[in-house]
Amino acid sequence: MKIQFFKIKHRFAALFVILLGLAIGIIGWFSFEKTEEAVIASALSIMHDDLEHVYGQCEMFHDRARSTMGIALENPAFKEYFSLPETRAGNRYDGNHHLILTPEQQVLQGRLDDWTYALQKRFPIVETCLIDATGQEHTRTTHRHKAPLADMSPNEGEASFFKPTFQLPPGEVYLAEPYMSVDAKEWVFAYTSPVVLDDGSKPAFYHFEIPLAFFKQFMMQNSPEVGETSKALQEKDPLSDRFVVLTAQGLIVIDNFRETNFSLKPGKGEDEPALLQDYLPKIDTLSDHPDFLSLIQKARNGEENHGSFTVDGMRYFITYKPLPTLGWSLVRIKSYDALLKGNISLTNIRNVIIAVALGVLILGFTIVWIVSSWITRPLSRLSIAMEALQNGRECVDVTANTQDELGQIVGHFNHMRREIEKNRDFLIQERNKLTTIIHSTQEGVVVADGKDTVVLVNPAAERLLGKTMEQIAQGGFYALLDDPEYIRAVIAGDKFGSMADVVVFNQLVLNFYASKFLNAEGEKIGSAALMRDITREKKLEEELRSLSFTDKLTGLLNRRWLEESMPVEFSRALRYGLNLSVLFFDVDHFKKFNDTHGHDMGDLVLRTIGETLRTMFRQTDFACRFGGEEFCVLLTNTGADQACAVAEKLRQKIGATQIQNMRVTISIGVSSNPLANTNDDKALLKLADNALYAAKKLGRNQVVRWDQIK
Incomplete structure (x- = not known):
């Protein structure tokens, strides 16, 4: 409540500061904006002048290379060599297709090699060669070594430069696109x-190569310098002060912030074509x-x-x-900070505007603070009383020595305070009653607030969940059953009030309810979970179900189970193309056995057979007592031959079993699908029954x- 009062109390101060701040801000922004535009325009002009300087240096580099070519071709040995009759007569080759020169040609070639050697000492040339119109090299010197x-x-x-060179007028120089020199093993310009x-x-042309690395070194020496401040900015933002030379394909040849290795990469063969994009980064990497x-x-x-x-909020220019050659371009990039760094006039203007604005705002705020405090002082006592009422502390009536609007507000507040305290006492009594009921019930109750913080846990919930109240509160409402996704699904489906979910937790079977509470606007204000222990009921239910499907005498499945499950197993085998076999058998001469030895002995025989069936078959097989001395076994995923083998093994095992020094035999009928080609489970069972009848007619004790x- 004091916070709200603070806003009202200083309304005059806030309004004054806002209006004054807007006025100063608009004037200051307009002044600074115009000054900033002028400074930026000046800085862009300087950036353009830098590019003009680099442009001139690039032209000077290529002009120097062209001039070097002109100086090289002034040597008369070139004309003398190709004016020799043996040179004009065409190239001669030995058996290995190696060029053969006459003594006169060798003398002139030696003069050209000496001239080339001197030329490479004076200029940064890595390779020179003389090539005739047939494409034959006549001399080549790489790194001052004659080939x-x-x-x-x-x-x-x-x-690539062969045909264009012969199309040049006398004295002109052709500049080829950079390529990987096979002999120099680095990227070069070819002139x-x-x-x-x-x-x-x-008859021929003269050719020399200047390393691309030397071109970069030359251009970097003549590129715009990056100051210490810009270097510091580049550490944080590499794009803040960047100068690059860009190819028409968007590759960065020269970069003032990144080194480039123009030498042949290790592992690259001479016959493997070298691509410039494998050595140079693309512009979009910036x-x-x-x-x-x-x-x-x-x-x-x-x-x-x-x-x-x-x-990302940073402005760049x-x-x-x-460039006039190769379609390349010069690019200069600067961030706003790098562009204006060191501009004292713009910084001073900004600082003056900020200082004046802060001074005026502080003075105005101080004056209005004093005036507003004097006007609103009577409200302070009311504010203190309202805060005490809000926090539940003891509060008495507020006195006011005035009959104006403030006095009326105090009177209304006193009446409201007394009503609130009366309702609070009533709610406390009702809460105590509800707490007693919740804590005494045998059903577990957990309640959470709108933020899913657990606020209530009764003793029954602690017992059923096997957790203390502190553990439940720490884990949170959705971790009650250690499965947050399940409880979220229950809450989202709002299953509370409908049939409860049955869950197994803490070795107990629980009926579990969960729901959320919504206010009038449909917003969640809390959640609740109810749980009841139904472990005993479920155990009794399972026992009753087991008894309904179990033969009491033998412990095997009974005929009721067979009638309900046989269609299911038959349909499953039919759907997935699986084998399903049936053994149908009974005890030979059982009625006579009963009449001779008594029913107790007959029951012992049936129990012994039941025990044999339980121990002999797989868990996926089902042994049932069909009725009287008749038994049935379902063999899943078992073919006819395998079923007959199992039946024979069963017949022999029971025939070898002594029951109080007596033995009994059984007759077994076997049927199997899909070999029987029947689409009805009762028909498959009937086939096995018919086979049993046939076994008895054939003399019993057989499969x-x-x-x-027949």
């Missing part, structure tokens, strides 16, 4: 230019946000622009510019199958 004639390849005409003779013919990828697609399309995107009857 022997036996290693000269005659198949360079398949290279090629034709060798042009005085007659304008192009971010797969759709807005980011949309801007990157524009960069890959050759556009020059800038934009922004937001990922991006500028991009296409006869139904299909042996």
Whole structure:
């Protein structure tokens, strides 16, 4: 109640602070927003200037490579070599298809090798080679090591740069897409230019390779520097300050935050094609946000622009510019924090706005606090009394020395307090009565509140569940039977009041009820569970059922069981295509045996046979006393031949059994489905009975199958 009073008491202060805060916030936001836009525009311009600088450095890199090619081709040895008559006459090969050079050709080749060696010392070239119009290499130097004639390849005409190079005008240089150099074993740029003779013919072209790793090193030395602050931001957010060079396929060639190994990967064979995507990460590894990828697609399309995107609440800015070669692009990315980090003017403006706003709010709140406290002081005594009433503490009438609205409120409160105390006393008495009834009943009762916290457990519930009240409360309402899903299903189905579920728990059979209580709005306000011990009733019920299906004399199943279960077993075997056999037998000359030795002796014979049947057959077989001296055995999943073997074993066992120095014999009829091809259980039983009758006619003490009857 004091919390509610606090809100009323300071209504003036809250209203004043809200209005003042809104005014200051709108003005401050507008001022800061405009300043922020100007600062962002300036920062984006700087990012674009950085890309312009890198663009120029990239052009300078390729121009330097083209210039190196021009310097290389100024050596007259190129023209002299291909002007030799033996060179013009075509290539000659030995028996191993290795190129053969004349002494004059070898001299000029040596001059070209020396020239190439000097060129590789001055420039970052890993491999040079001279290739004629047939695709035959005439010289190749890799990492300043000259290749022997036996290693000269005659198949360079398949290279991607072969045809475009011969189509170039004199003095032009062709730049090929990066590829994995077989000899240098790393990714390289290929620069090629034709060798042009005085007659304008192009018998060959000169080719050299510059490592992609050197290109990255050169570009990183001339890329935008990342300050210490940005490095700290990158540790938390790698996308905060990023510069990348991007291929048209979306692969990152250069990344200021990630190292790339351009050397041939271990285990890769020379004949195995190397793919650039196996060495370079894709741009979507930086971010797969759709807005980011949309801007990157524009960069890959050759556009020059800038934009922004937001990922997880962080705003990022991006500028991009296409490179003039290979369809590559320059991309610069900065987060909002990295873009504006170190901008003192924007920070100062924001700090001034915040400081002024806080000062005005604190001053206004202090003034209104004092005024509102003076106005609302008479309500404090009423608030204290209401809090005591709410918490159940002793409370007396509140006095008020005024007849205005406040006095009327105090009078109404005093009347309400007296009525509440009167009703509380009545409810306490009723609760005590209900508690006495619940604790004295033999049925277990457990009650939970709307949050499923157990609030009531009677002694009967503790006894039936085998748990103390503390254990029940700790486990929770749904763990009463150690099966929360079952009780949730019972509660959801609202089975309380209908037929109770029967459960086995704590070695007891219980009738279990459970339900939830709902208020007028349909919200759950509690749950209750009732349980009653019906173990004795269930035990008596099972005993009665067992007696109804058991023959008292032999302990076997009786004819009633057979008549009820035989159709079930027959249908199951028919449905699943299983074998089902029937043994039907009786004791030979039993009536004469009774007349001679008396009924007590006859009963002993029947009990002995019953004991034999119980011990001889499987648990899946069913032995029954059909009536008098007649017996029937159902053999599940047993064919005709196996059933006859079992019948013969039974006949021999009973014939060998001595009953007070006497022996009896039995005659057995056998029937079996599906061999009998009958669709009726009574017909199958009748077939076995007919076979028994045939066994008796044939002289008794034998086994006869139904299909042996003529």
